[in-house]
Amino acid sequence: MKRKGFFGNWGGAFIPEVLHQTFQELEQEYRKAKDDPAFWQEYSALMSNYSCRPTPLTYAGNLSKHFGGAQIYIKREDLNHTGAHKANNVMGQGLLVKRMGKKRVIAETGAGQHGMATATMAAKFGFACTIYMGEVDVRRQRPNVFWMEKMGATVVPVKDGSRTLKDAINEAFRDWVTNLDDTHYVFGTACGPAPFPEMVSWFQSIIGQEASRQIVELHGKLPARIYACVGGGSNAMGIFQGFMHDAVELVGVEAGGHGIASGLHAARLCGTDSSPGVAQGYKTMFLQNSDGQMLETHSVAAGLDYVGVSPILSDLADKKRVRFESATDKEVIAALDLTMRLEGIIPALESSHAFVQAFKEAPGLSPNDAIIINMSGRGDKDIFTIAHAFDDPSWKEFIIARAEEYKK
Amino acid sequence: MKRKGFFGNWGGAFIPEVLHQTFQELEQEYRKAKDDPAFWQEYSALMSNYSCRPTPLTYAGNLSKHFGGAQIYIKREDLNHTGAHKANNVMGQGLLVKRMGKKRVIAETGAGQHGMATATMAAKFGFACTIYMGEVDVRRQRPNVFWMEKMGATVVPVKDGSRTLKDAINEAFRDWVTNLDDTHYVFGTACGPAPFPEMVSWFQSIIGQEASRQIVELHGKLPARIYACVGGGSNAMGIFQGFMHDAVELVGVEAGGHGIASGLHAARLCGTDSSPGVAQGYKTMFLQNSDGQMLETHSVAAGLDYVGVSPILSDLADKKRVRFESATDKEVIAALDLTMRLEGIIPALESSHAFVQAFKEAPGLSPNDAIIINMSGRGDKDIFTIAHAFDDPSWKEFIIARAEEYKK
Amino acid sequence: MQLEQILKNRRQEKEILLMTHIVLGYPSFEVNRQVIRQMVENGVDCIEMQIPFSEPMADGPVILKANQESIAAGTTIADCLEFGAEMADTYDIPFLFMTYYNIIFKYGEEKFLQQTQDAGLKGLIIPDLPPEMGEDFFRLAEEYRIAPILIFAPTSTDERMAELNHWAKGFIYCVARRGVTGRKSEFGDDFGTYLARCRKATDLPLAVGFGIQDRADVQALKGKTDMAVIGSRTIRLVEEEGPEAVGGFIAGLR
Amino acid sequence: MQLEQILKNRRQEKEILLMTHIVLGYPSFEVNRQVIRQMVENGVDCIEMQIPFSEPMADGPVILKANQESIAAGTTIADCLEFGAEMADTYDIPFLFMTYYNIIFKYGEEKFLQQTQDAGLKGLIIPDLPPEMGEDFFRLAEEYRIAPILIFAPTSTDERMAELNHWAKGFIYCVARRGVTGRKSEFGDDFGTYLARCRKATDLPLAVGFGIQDRADVQALKGKTDMAVIGSRTIRLVEEEGPEAVGGFIAGLR
Numbered sequence A, B: 001m002k003r004k005g006f007f008g009n010w011g012g013a014f015i016p017e018v019l020h021q022t023f024q025e026l027e028q029e030y031r032k033a034k035d036d037p038a039f040w041q042e043y044s045a046l047m048s049n050y051s052c053r054p055t056p057l058t059y060a061g062n063l064s065k066h067f068g069g070a071q072i073y074i075k076r077e078d079l080n081h082t083g084a085h086k087a088n089n090v091m092g093q094g095l096l097v098k099r100m101g102k103k104r105v106i107a108e109t110g111a112g113q114h115g116m117a118t119a120t121m122a123a124k125f126g127f128a129c130t131i132y133m134g135e136v137d138v139r140r141q142r143p144n145v146f147w148m149e150k151m152g153a154t155v156v157p158v159k160d161g162s163r164t165l166k167d168a169i170n171e172a173f174r175d176w177v178t179n180l181d182d183t184h185y186v187f188g189t190a191c192g193p194a195p196f197p198e199m200v201s202w203f204q205s206i207i208g209q210e211a212s213r214q215i216v217e218l219h220g221k222l223p224a225r226i227y228a229c230v231g232g233g234s235n236a237m238g239i240f241q242g243f244m245h246d247a248v249e250l251v252g253v254e255a256g257g258h259g260i261a262s263g264l265h266a267a268r269l270c271g272t273d274s275s276p277g278v279a280q281g282y283k284t285m286f287l288q289n290s291d292g293q294m295l296e297t298h299s300v301a302a303g304l305d306y307v308g309v310s311p312i313l314s315d316l317a318d319k320k321r322v323r324f325e326s327a328t329d330k331e332v333i334a335a336l337d338l339t340m341r342l343e344g345i346i347p348a349l350e351s352s353h354a355f356v357q358a359f360k361e362a363p364g365l366s367p368n369d370a371i372i373i374n375m376s377g378r379g380d381k382d383i384f385t386i387a388h389a390f391d392d393p394s395w396k397e398f399i400i401a402r403a404e405e406y407k408k
Numbered sequence C, D: 001m002q003l004e005q006i007l008k009n010r011r012q013e014k015e016i017l018l019m020t021h022i023v024l025g026y027p028s029f030e031v032n033r034q035v036i037r038q039m040v041e042n043g044v045d046c047i048e049m050q051i052p053f054s055e056p057m058a059d060g061p062v063i064l065k066a067n068q069e070s071i072a073a074g075t076t077i078a079d080c081l082e083f084g085a086e087m088a089d090t091y092d093i094p095f096l097f098m099t100y101y102n103i104i105f106k107y108g109e110e111k112f113l114q115q116t117q118d119a120g121l122k123g124l125i126i127p128d129l130p131p132e133m134g135e136d137f138f139r140l141a142e143e144y145r146i147a148p149i150l151i152f153a154p155t156s157t158d159e160r161m162a163e164l165n166h167w168a169k170g171f172i173y174c175v176a177r178r179g180v181t182g183r184k185s186e187f188g189d190d191f192g193t194y195l196a197r198c199r200k201a202t203d204l205p206l207a208v209g210f211g212i213q214d215r216a217d218v219q220a221l222k223g224k225t226d227m228a229v230i231g232s233r234t235i236r237l238v239e240e241e242g243p244e245a246v247g248g249f250i251a252g253l254r
């Protein structure tokens, strides 16, 4: 028997009683929207008029030649307004918030992309907006913070716990239980209590819908494999859903950080440091110690640096429908470098994880095969991290010179 | 009698003899491409697969309501790959370079957008690439420099003259006359010697082609007015061409800097400090003194900070087909602020000039009228300038803290 | 005797009962001991001991910080169970564990219940385990005679209260307002209506918690509820004035 | 006498003529005077005086910098015309103005030609004014008997050379290579072929410029061209060793 909100063993809604009613209403509104074809139409019209959907599926001729195996295609979620797939989910939830008549939205953010997208949506829909962001991430993603504030959002740096994504989520929940009457919590990924995993995946499925049509147009047949990075799992779910019932291998790539053996990573479905758990309102594989306390995670990519993972992906891992791999920080920087040089495309650090695994496997496939890499976002936002990772001397000089001006 | 390469009194190709043959070949290749319907098809397929054309025409409902006059639509060139309309021109020239069999491209850049676009195109097409950029602009647009270098381009800071766009152009010409056999100079705007003004405008006309179709779809009829910022004039020419023969008022907005009266601006077609001249290979209205020496210009927007202007626009100004206005730095920051807050959209500082004028005029038009603002690019690239203009304290703290790390 | 009965008996003798809260291992088990001793000596009727969790989603800043520091200091679940046993053995009032579900889930539900029973504790408060997420667990708890304390919130409908009552044992924890622990609550008209709804929905004793700060608050609750819950207030007191201050504070509440 | 004839006469007496170049007002008109005096005294046959322009697109770093510093020091077109008149009046060799077209265009073409003629100058080199961009101007120049010097480049086709020859007066300036002024040129086989093409295309005297540095370069050109042009080399010399060094340098070239 399928339990409501569960995917196999995973999911559910482990929420404080005060939120019970709010979730009932959200669930209802979501079901109504899902059953209403006009809603999806409104959603996809919004995404094509305000963002630029359908996003292209770019053929990466130079990378394909370089690796001499599969034909490599890149799904360009970076071309969305605000620069990542996060916009899809957020605009969809924005429409729901309007339907529910709420006036304020809150969100957590790691890489800042989801915060940017939410602040943007709030400006567009005229909602008040508060964004919770781990203090570590505020530091990693300062430009995004600046833009969120300019868009009228209040950004609250979260100083508890590991001061990253999970702590921002806890803090957002604390806000929500306090202000639930007028506030909607725009969850940023396919995690959290039901109906979020399913609902976020639904909005993101627009990626896979487009990609499955586009690859057949361009390549003449379905791809052999699809690669997506996995933070919470929303971009992966988004593209995977277009190919779930086809003979297409789906590969999720987690943050390998300094290496799986180092303990400094965020590999929940392909590592050995995770175990089943219940936190942040849902049941999934968590990086936790034997007492059930969550571990610190690490990734060069703020958006992958998370202890949990979509319960839907945990289920697909159980069912072996999705294969999970990991990419180390070092591999990520190398793949990013190659992609910039050969294709003139700058993937976000998060997205670059998917590129790493695709590059490892492309040479072993036939030139008749296509693979798709889901490029979840663009790397501009990561300039502070990337310039740092490349140890760029003129960047450093520039920052030092700017600082001198500001000190005057 | 129409002289070849002239638009009314303006234009021509005032070039050193050593370039004569190169321009002949370029002119020929351009004519061939223009007469070949397959070329435009290839071009627009590239733009839709690699960038995300057609870019949306976004209805700005909140701004429209705010001003209570015309319905405001925004043409979203910011959603292009690399973040500005510059990509259109560059990809088009890239295809020509391939046809000409050259292996290296050079370009000047002011805002860095054209340099970014050229470096990107070079990576995609496998060309060697050198970008000339005024030293002042290198400082203003450091992030773009970083990405250009990562894309494999060599960025040369130009230390002569006013160390801005015009000097970068001179320097690029010096490279070109030296390396003309294997090198194409990807001119970045609708200026320079013929056939550049016409050719760049042709590639950019894709904006107007789309917009004229889109506005009728969305608004049911043609717009009353169109606003575009004018640096060299390429984005303005791009959108204007879609409406040239219609009863649509075309408005070009130049950089008013600290105000027209201050002398610190870049107003060539609506100010009083310019006069006819010949420089950088073409004849147009230049900001120059009575001896014919070029003046220093000023704008908060690096991409508008230029002494000359498209000869085609000088002609359209003569013919009163396009009206020219200017926006001051201060007005630009205010318009940018409003647009971020009300629509969740971040226009580039250059593009924000067009917003200023549209905001001034929208209240005086009827709600039955539509106006289009050409949003030539996104403002992310301008974070260092914008955060500075807003005097954001946490941004300053952040930069200072980063600098401290780098000093260790 | 089971929790419900113990509280009902005590209620016979007092106008209002007091439940207090501590975070285990914060600032240390030794201080916990001192604090609990003073609480018991000053007439507290029930104590909830929070086993720290790294993600205390329903707690406010004071308890959040206490959780994190306790974990950072090395507190383990085994330590907490052991300490719980010691307290239940030492004092003749009911003790409860309060914690988030993951702690129990990860430890093993049955093993945890078994040890809780062995330790002599009477109940469990798990703010993130609504009954529909833990049907098996609720059945097991019954087996091990550990009362699962359920929570009513101002947002709970009458139907929801009825459903919760169906699963609840021991008493009902009525949170006084929206929000997390630690901030002050107002006990106005809305609160009265809400509490009346709670009363109608269950025969179990009612405890009111979230933001109860002082004597005035406790007085205001007399006649309206069976038990007042003092949470973050004592943690702050210990932080600011040391464990010795707890006795006087408790004594002055009723 | 017109420029072509003057040069042809001088060529009767010398194996190769020398043309030198200065940037007016750099580092000052006073230094220009000293330098020109030494040039004339040491047998230079023709001098091009560059009127500075803020955008000297065809010039390399040395001349570029000289242009900018001259303008920054306040040099005006009127100063240049006046100084030109003084030189033409003082010395019995042909003087030319070299400048970019905007200087003339902005000053007024006819007024500029009139004053150039009045000053006694013989010709004009305008690197950014190909004849098809200046038909009217070329006709006016003829009227005022100012020779418009045109440029052949290694990239010019035979047809192009013929067309240029049609407009040219005085002599043809053959640039030795691609690129801007200032870098050294190689006079190899390709150069020989190129120069032969130039010779065939015109009856005017041929001058070769761009990158001629020393005696060896000038020697190599003997018999192949009528005149060698020394450009940035003397500017660098003045910068490094002062104006006094020019005389000896010029004397040693032939």
Ligand SMILES: Cc1ncc(COP(=O)(O)O)c(C=O)c1O
Binding pocket: A084, A085, A086, A110, A111, A112, A113, A114, A188, A189, A190, A229, A230, A231, A232, A233, A234, A235, A236, A302, A303, A304, A348, A350, A351, A376, A377, A378
């Ligand atoms: C660009 C980008 N890609 C990927 C992710 C990871 O999230 P998810 O796994 O939900 O797609 C993030 C999260 O912030 C992101 O910004």
Ligand SMILES: Cc1ncc(COP(=O)(O)O)c(C=O)c1O
Binding pocket: B084, B085, B086, B110, B111, B112, B113, B114, B188, B189, B190, B229, B230, B231, B232, B233, B234, B235, B236, B302, B303, B304, B348, B350, B351, B376, B377, B378
């Ligand atoms: C975003 C943007 N808009 C406008 C301009 C101005 O150029 P143009 O007038 O050629 O469109 C630039 C130039 O760099 C630019 O980057």
